[in-house]
Amino acid sequence: xxxxxxxxxxxxxxxxxxxxxxxxxxxxxxxxxxxxxxxxxxxxxxxxxxxxxxxxxxxxxxxxxxxxxxxxxxxxxxxxxxxxxxxxxxxxxxxxxxxxxxxxxxxxxxxxxxxxxxxxxxxxxxxxxxxxxxxxxxxxxxxxxxxxxxxxxxxxxxxxxxxxxxxxxxxxxxxxxxxxxxxxxxxxxxxxxxxxxxxxxxxx
Numbered sequence: 204x205x206x207x208x209x210x211x212x213x214x215x216x217x218x219x220x221x222x223x224x225x226x227x228x229x230x231x232x233x234x235x236x237x238x239x240x241x242x243x244x245x246x247x248x249x250x251x252x253x254x255x256x257x258x259x260x261x262x263x264x265x266x267x268x269x270x271x272x273x274x275x276x277x278x279x280x281x282x283x284x285x286x287x288x289x290x291x292x293x294x295x296x297x298x299x300x301x302x303x304x305x306x307x308x309x310x311x312x313x314x315x316x317x318x319x320x321x322x323x324x325x326x327x328x329x330x331x332x333x334x335x336x337x338x339x340x341x342x343x344x345x346x347x348x349x350x351x352x353x354x355x356x357x358x359x360x361x362x363x364x365x366x367x368x369x370x371x372x373x374x375x376x377x378x379x380x381x382x383x384x385x386x387x388x389x390x391x392x393x394x395x396x397x398x399x400x401x402x403x404x405x406x407x
Contacts, residue, residue: 245312290398
């Protein structure tokens, strides 16, 4: 499968979940965006690395990983978002030590936070982008960086009620709702609707 490169465009606050954020990745050769819901801790780690004016008082976990890796001469060559299962993105970090590459399984939010610190490229497969990407017109955004360096929240788990919130909507309704969410910049809800559409189309 063909790999396509992604860049981190911005972090948006979730409009429907407390302590949750949406990471917007941008495919470099199109207007396709890949919204990924992440927790507050990972959002903070990514935002701090994107804004060099914000320096935490002590190294965060991802900074500590970089220090550890550099001490033992480990390089992070690239990140590959290689699978999407039931709305969850799975990633591998391709690392190198003494000329030998190793693939390490990692949460996508952690992998991206580490990739930014190593200036490593981020990739996904074209099939995943076509299935999970949404068309969002390019605009001039300000990166959300008003995230306290002391935040350390766990990722919120959806309740069964939240997971079934779209069961009474038709596929046509969901596609219309997806367009409305994109226009209103509610990317977290857009990602949830996108996953529901993908699940239904797969079962047809």
